Amino acid sequence: MLCEECEERGAERDAIVDGVPTRLCARCASMTSGIVVQKPNQLQIDESKRMWRVKEILSRSAGIPYNKPAEKPAQGNIFDKLRPVNREKKSIYQIRAEDREKAMQKAKDNQAQNVVEQSKDAPVELIDE
Numbered sequence: 001m002l003c004e005e006c007e008e009r010g011a012e013r014d015a016i017v018d019g020v021p022t023r024l025c026a027r028c029a030s031m032t033s034g035i036v037v038q039k040p041n042q043l044q045i046d047e048s049k050r051m052w053r054v055k056e057i058l059s060r061s062a063g064i065p066y067n068k069p070a071e072k073p074a075q076g077n078i079f080d081k082l083r084p085v086n087r088e089k090k091s092i093y094q095i096r097a098e099d100r101e102k103a104m105q106k107a108k109d110n111q112a113q114n115v116v117e118q119s120k121d122a123p124v125e126l127i128d129e
């Protein structure tokens, strides 16, 4: 393609000279007073397409280098961790029922013990034959 300024071959720069879009060679583009339009390279295009974090945008506009946070290790399903705990955990009603049962068993044991002890202490009646 011919340069629109010097009419030589090798025009590879897009520029806007006096409000008119033109195609210039590298030499004319470096000397022109117009605006040379630079095409983004593939890396810049890819960068523009990706999602930006708010922190990243802010730090970039402030001129502070942004450090990407370290990847967190995979946590897995949180319910897998909770289920065994919940299975072991007893409800307050279960605990109360067990306590009641223990207390009743203890009372029964005490009663039986008392009967035995009472029979020991009981005065022996002498029976005349």
Ligand SMILES: [Zn+2]
Pocket: 003, 004, 005, 006, 007, 008, 024, 025, 026, 027, 028, 029
């Ligand atoms: Zn030229």
